[in-house]
Structure formats: structure tokens, C-alpha cells
Amino acid sequence: MRMTAIEKHFVNSPGHTLQVAGRAQRLLSRIDIQPGWRYLDVGCGVGAMACAIAKTRGSVMYATRLRFHDAEFHIVASSMATHQIPVWARAFSEMVRVLRPGGYLIYADLMFPSWLASAGRLQA
Numbered sequence: 001m002r003m004t005a006i007e008k009h010f011v012n013s014p015g016h017t018l019q020v021a022g023r024a025q026r027l028l029s030r031i032d033i034q035p036g037w038r039y040l041d042v043g044c045g046v047g048a049m050a051c052a053i054a055k056t057r058g059s060v061m062y063a064t065r066l067r068f069h070d071a072e073f074h075i076v077a078s079s080m081a082t083h084q085i086p087v088w089a090r091a092f093s094e095m096v097r098v099l100r101p102g103g104y105l106i107y108a109d110l111m112f113p114s115w116l117a118s119a120g121r122l123q124a
Helices: 003-011 016-030 048-054 088-098 114-123
Strands: 039-041 074-080 098-109
Touching: 016 074, 016 098, 074 088, 088 098
Parallel strands: 039 074, 074 098
Antiparallel strands: none
């Protein structure tokens, strides 16, 4: 699913990018992160969250087919991305698969009121 021009304008704005990075850093500050831990950002958009944390370049792949071994990451994060993935449940399953036991899943996305979700199901 592609974002509309208006979505891109708001999602990629500098203010929104700083908000996303700030939220991620607040959540990560609650975790006693250890040296050598591996971090995966699924659906990183413009990369604000990942860049603020890692300051490195990463691989690009489909969220529904992550090319990683089981239990490879200590932290898996996804912010406001899965609503853009048609098979979002598969993407979520992949995030859980690559997360180590006892690892941290940092997840946020849109929530619709039940009446709107019901209307969407009728259209599908």
C-alpha cells in the first residue's frame, strides 16, 4: 500500500520525524540496553527512529519476509508502519519470530474506533 501525497507530507515533515525519534528514545530509555545487542526497525519510513539510535545504514527488505534467523534481535521496533502492509499479521509474526526470548518488542500503530473498523471490513 502506498502513502498518499498528503500522508507523505505530514509523515515526512521535520517536526513529525523529531516526534517519532523522541518517542523511540523515551521508550528505549526504559530498557537496560547492553553493549552488543542487536536492534531491528521494521517499517522505518524515513529512518528517524533507526538513525537516531544506530547512526548506521541498514538493509531493506519486506516486513513479511525478514531475511534473519529466528531469535536474532534483542529489540524489534515498528512505529506507524503495519497499517501500510496489506498482510500486516504476517509482518507482525515475522517481528516476533526474529525477536529473542526475553527481548523487547516496541510497537505502535494506528487504532480505529470499532465502528470504523467494522465499516472497513464491509468494504473488503
